[in-house]
Amino acid sequence: MKKPAFERNLIILAIGAFAVFAVGGIITTIIPPLVDRRLVTSDYPVHAYTEQEQRGVQVYLSEGCVYCHTQQIRHLESDKRRYGWRLVDAPPSESWEYVNDKFHFLGTKRTGPDLARVGGKYSDEWHRAHFKDPRNMGEKFKDETGKYQSASVMPSFKHLTDKEMDDLIAYIQTLGRNQNWRVDNQGRPLNDYED
Numbered sequence: 001m002k003k004p005a006f007e008r009n010l011i012i013l014a015i016g017a018f019a020v021f022a023v024g025g026i027i028t029t030i031i032p033p034l035v036d037r038r039l040v041t042s043d044y045p046v047h048a049y050t051e052q053e054q055r056g057v058q059v060y061l062s063e064g065c066v067y068c069h070t071q072q073i074r075h076l077e078s079d080k081r082r083y084g085w086r087l088v089d090a091p092p093s094e095s096w097e098y099v100n101d102k103f104h105f106l107g108t109k110r111t112g113p114d115l116a117r118v119g120g121k122y123s124d125e126w127h128r129a130h131f132k133d134p135r136n137m138g139e140k141f142k143d144e145t146g147k148y149q150s151a152s153v154m155p156s157f158k159h160l161t162d163k164e165m166d167d168l169i170a171y172i173q174t175l176g177r178n179q180n181w182r183v184d185n186q187g188r189p190l191n192d193y194e195d
């Protein structure tokens with residue numbers, strides 16, 4: 001029996017296979033933002049990255065921070081509490097907060113803490129010292145010989161130039177501050193980074 005044309009002709013087969021796979025791509029990536037504009041626009045003000053912060057994004061990208069850090073607070077009590085700030089729970093991440101991101105670092109691997117709300121949590125100096133020598137900071141634990149060991153498995157980024165470090169820190173300090181969730185004792189918002 002003669003095989004149908006699409007089985008004999010490799011080009012037709014390739015086009016057919018591509019068309020079948022394209023359906024999945026079109027339905028999951030092209031159609032959703034056309035149907036629901038909230039995926040690409042925001043009703044609330046979203047921070048526009050400065051040039052320095054954009055360079056910081058490139059450093060974050062090329063240094064592979066996303067392999068260990070996510071940027072999404074889930075609707076889990078543990079996430080909200082763990083990534084909160086001074087007993088204020090962190091609000092879960094919302095889609096509009098990411099509309100100005102060209103690169104998405106939502107991530108899946110939580111080797112280190114989530115960074116979606118880390119902006120404003122530490123000073124620039126803290127970040128600089130931490131990036132240079134993460135294992136010399138933060139929690140320590142006693143091993144079986146009674147010696148103190150550093151809990152961090154984050155590698156050192158001291159190979160970055162001072163400028164790259166500044167750019168990276170500028171970017172890190174923007175994270176999660178589109179929502180006014182950190183307030184002082186009087187309930188006044190502490191999102192002061194635009195000033």
Ligand code: HEC
Binds near residue numbers: 064111121135151153
């Ligand atoms: C091998 C995995 C790994 C990589 C790669 C990594 N980190 Fe980390 N990071 C960790 C771990 C584990 C911690 C928690 C311990 C600590 O504070 O060092 C952490 C902590 C942090 C913290 C403090 C978060 C908090 O809420 O206390 C920041 C900020 C951070 N990392 C940023 C970065 C950036 C930026 C990069 C890329 C330049 C990076 N990390 C790369 C594992 C990693």
